[in-house]
Amino acid sequence: MAGERFDLEPSIQALLRDLGISPARVLRRAALPADLFSRRPIELSVPEYYRLWDALDAEGNAAAERNLAVDIGKAISVEFFSPPIFAALCGPNLTAAVQRLSAYKPLIGPVRLEVDTADALTITYGWPSGPKPPALLATTELIFWVALARIATREQVRPARVTMPNPPADPTAVENYLGTRLRKARTYSITFAAADAGRSFLTENEQMWHVFAPELRRRLADLQASATVADRVRAALTETLPAGNASINAVTNQLATSARTLQRQLSQEGTSYQAILASTRENLARHYLTNGDLRTSEIAFLLGYDDTNSFYRAFKSWTGTTPDGLRASALAGA
Numbered sequence: 001m002a003g004e005r006f007d008l009e010p011s012i013q014a015l016l017r018d019l020g021i022s023p024a025r026v027l028r029r030a031a032l033p034a035d036l037f038s039r040r041p042i043e044l045s046v047p048e049y050y051r052l053w054d055a056l057d058a059e060g061n062a063a064a065e066r067n068l069a070v071d072i073g074k075a076i077s078v079e080f081f082s083p084p085i086f087a088a089l090c091g092p093n094l095t096a097a098v099q100r101l102s103a104y105k106p107l108i109g110p111v112r113l114e115v116d117t118a119d120a121l122t123i124t125y126g127w128p129s130g131p132k133p134p135a136l137l138a139t140t141e142l143i144f145w146v147a148l149a150r151i152a153t154r155e156q157v158r159p160a161r162v163t164m165p166n167p168p169a170d171p172t173a174v175e176n177y178l179g180t181r182l183r184k185a186r187t188y189s190i191t192f193a194a195a196d197a198g199r200s201f202l203t204e205n206e207q208m209w210h211v212f213a214p215e216l217r218r219r220l221a222d223l224q225a226s227a228t229v230a231d232r233v234r235a236a237l238t239e240t241l242p243a244g245n246a247s248i249n250a251v252t253n254q255l256a257t258s259a260r261t262l263q264r265q266l267s268q269e270g271t272s273y274q275a276i277l278a279s280t281r282e283n284l285a286r287h288y289l290t291n292g293d294l295r296t297s298e299i300a301f302l303l304g305y306d307d308t309n310s311f312y313r314a315f316k317s318w319t320g321t322t323p324d325g326l327r328a329s330a331l332a333g334a
Contacts, residue, residue, distance in 0.1 A: 006043065006044055006045075006046075006049060006109050006110055007041050007042065007043060008041075008042040008043070008044055008049075008052075009042070010037065010042065012037070012042075013037050015072070015075060015076075016056075018075050019060060019068070019071055019072065019075055021056065021059050021060050022059065023037055025059050026052065026055045026056050026059050027052075027055075029055035029058055029059060030048070030051040030052045030054070030055035030056075031051065032044075032048060032051065032052065032055075046110045046128050046130070047131075049109065049110055050131065050133065050134055050137070053133075053134040053136050053137040054134050054136075056068070056136065057134060057135070057136040060136075067168075067173035067174060068136055069136055069139040069140045069143050069174060070143065070173045070174055070176075070177045072140050072143065073140070073143035073144070073146065073147045073177055074147075074177070076144065076147045076148075076151070077151070088100045088101040088148070089148065089151070089152055089201070089203045090201075090203065090204060090205040091201060091204065092200065092201060092204050093197065093198050093199060093200060093201055094121060094145075094148070094149050094152070094153075094157075094192060094196065094197045094198075094199065094201070095117055095121050095197045095198060097148065097152070097201070098113070098115055098121060098123055098145070099115060101113070102114075102115050102123075110127065110128050111125055111126065111127055111133075111141070112125070112126035112127075113125065113126075114126060117197070119194065120160060120191050120192060120193055120194050120197065121191065121192045121193075121194070121196075121197035122161075122189060122190070122191040122192075123145060123189060123190050123191075124187050124188070124189040125138065125141060125187065125188040125189065129283045129286075135166070135168075138164065138188045139164070139168075139174065141188065142162055142164070142178075142188060142189075142190045143174070143177065143178070145159070145190055145192075146158070146159060146177070146178055146190075149192070149196065149199075151203070152201040152202060152203045153199050153200070153201060153202060154202055155199065156179070157192070157196050157199065158178065158179030158180055158196075159178055159179070159180050159190050159191060159192050159196075160180065160191045160192060160193045160196075161180065161183065161189075161190070161191040162178055162180055162181075162182055162183065162189070162190050162191070163182070163183045163184070163185035163187060163188065163189045163190075164182060164183075164184070164185070164187075164188050165184070165185065165186055165187070165188070166184070167182040167183075167184055168182075186290060228269055229262070229265040229266055229269055230266060230269055230271050230276055232255055233251055233255070233262070233266070233273065233276050234276055234279075234280050236250075236251045236254045236255055237251060237276070237277060237280045238280065238284070240254065240304075241280070241281070241284065241302060241303055241304045242302045244301060244304055245304060246277060246281075246303070246304030246305075248262065248263075248273050251273070278314070278318065281303045281304075281314065281318075282315075282318045282319070284302070284303060285299060285303060285311075285315055285318075285323065286326065288302065289323055289326050289327045289330065290326070290327065290330040296308055296311070296312075296323050296324065299311065299323065311323070
């Protein structure tokens with residue numbers, strides 16, 4: 001993730017009120033400042049963001065039997081949308097909306113969207129390394145796309161496929177809202193048929209998009225500028241490693257700096273290029289091993305290793321186990 005803090009829209013108070021949930025109780029349960037919602041901007045770190053959603057889940061389900069993710073989907077309206085989401089709503093169809101929002105999603109949450117438009121429209125979620133995202137947050141993210149499509153087209157759009165690592169014990173409410181079954185998989189994803197992805201948005205407004213776009217680009221640039229040098233190196237490595245290039249020169253070319261300057265800046269932050277390279281490789285290796293069916297040799301290539309044996313030795317030094325051992329443990333846990 002490029003930045004460490006994410007904006008929370010002030011309209012969340014209105015949403016909470018519509019859901020019958022006390023904003024003050026949510027903040028207290030999440031151990032967040034009582035005046036948080038009155039601040040401008042409202043910014044949260046990843047742990048704070050997760051605590052807020054955990055608290056919302058606990059408060060929302062404390063008083064009555066309900067499915068809060070579905071209730072949020074039903075309560076969503078244009079007045080609750082942040083500028084990036086409203087800009088997406090101005091697009092011609094769902095595919096354009098997803099592509100726009102995937103670029104600006106870092107402004108409003110600790111998540112990365114992978115978009116595949118080959119045969120259909122598939123949106124796959126990538127979360128920061130560390131604790132898993134709250135189930136309510138992840139489920140609401142999937143429901144959001146259905147709500148957006150229905151608001152924009154005024155049609156009862158249904159996804160073709162929805163996956164999550166741990167579907168709820170009773171998925172009835174979520175499945176009834178989505179109009180499709182939940183499938184267990186290693187990632188949170190949602191797929192729309194090409195016809196629904198290309199269905200015209202009645203809310204299309206290119207003039208409004210041109211109003212939003214410059215400010216969104218500025219905010220995204222500010223967010224990226226506020227990232228540490230180490231953050232920027234990790235982001236660059238995520239792009240250069242799959243091409244088989246783990247060299248510092250590949251990163252410096254992307255960041256428009258020199259190797260000497262980069263090493264000095266990293267040293268000032270208490271780290272080094274080699275340390276970031278190793279941690280990035282480890283995180284990506286864990287992701288590939290537990291979220292896909294790639295062969296070990298393919299993973300080694302995607303991490304910029306010349307041969308599989310080098311990857312095996314490095315992985316053993318990071319984790320104390322082998323790639324095959326980690327994958328077997330992950331499958332046993334699942």
